[in-house]
Amino acid sequence: xxxxxxxxxxxxxxxxxxxxxxxxxxxxxxxxxxxxxxxxxxxxxxxxxxxxxxxxxxxxxxxxxxxxxxxxxxxxxxxxxxxxxxxxxxxxxxxxxxxxxxxxxxxxxxxxxxxxxxxxxxxxxxxxxxxxxxxxxxxxxxxxxxxxxxxxxxxxxxxxxxxxxxxxxxxxxxxxxxxxxxxxxxxxxxxxxxxxxxxxxxxxxxxxxxxxxxxxxxx
Numbered sequence: 554x555x556x557x558x559x560x561x562x563x564x565x566x567x568x569x570x571x572x573x574x575x576x577x578x579x580x581x582x583x584x585x586x587x588x589x590x591x592x593x594x595x596x597x598x599x600x601x602x603x604x605x606x607x608x609x610x611x612x613x614x615x616x617x618x619x620x621x622x623x624x625x626x627x628x629x630x631x632x633x634x635x636x637x638x639x640x641x642x643x644x645x646x647x648x649x650x651x652x653x654x655x656x657x658x659x660x661x662x663x664x665x666x667x668x669x670x671x672x673x674x675x676x677x678x679x680x681x682x683x684x685x686x687x688x689x690x691x692x693x694x695x696x697x698x699x700x701x702x703x704x705x706x707x708x709x710x711x712x713x714x715x716x717x718x719x720x721x722x723x724x725x726x727x728x729x730x731x732x733x734x735x736x737x738x739x740x741x742x743x744x745x746x747x748x749x750x751x752x753x754x755x756x757x758x759x760x761x762x763x764x765x766x767x768x769x770x771x772x
């Protein structure tokens with residue numbers, strides 16, 4: 554029953570994953586002196602930008618975004634503004650949470666906010682693409698048994714994997730190893746991207762394996 558949607562999801566996830574790969578490879582060719590550790594913030598911005606653009610393009614082409622009853626230009630502009638506002642608020646939220654978990658408040662503020670932008674691009678942006686700027690829909694999806702489609706389930710898995718990855722990445726930072734990847738926020742951003750890629754692979758695989766048990770309520 555879900556085979557068509559699962560194939561579409563797997564294809565879209567493969568495209569999104571390839572954008573992360575290209576955002577890592579292209580700067581090494583186009584930017585002199587680029588390195589994953591030495592110019593980490595630049596890599597972080599490349600990945601955030603690539604994931605943002607590709608996510609929006611893929612979900613728009615697949616028609617995954619929730620349909621709108623109003624088609625006026627004013628309504629669409631209002632929806633766009635609210636989406637941008639949610640994106641910014643998400644960046645501030647992640648920045649605050651990371652600081653509360655021990656990141657420097659003043660020192661390395663740019664690095665902390667850059668990590669917040671990356672996390673927003675990997676999590677909140679997907680919510681905006683799939684659910685739109687609808688907080689009630691977000692709460693529903695991330696509540697127990699709140700998924701109403703395979704895309705909702707995919708959101709749950711990819712967001713969870715990304716956040717767990719970012720959390721796990723913080724563990725090596727205080728260790729006295731003096732490695733370049735222990736510099737803030739290298740390990741957190743790398744592990745969040747790894748978690749995101751893991752979620753992209755795990756989501757369609759998990760849904761395919763459990764497709765006979767999945768029952769979604771009608772929207």
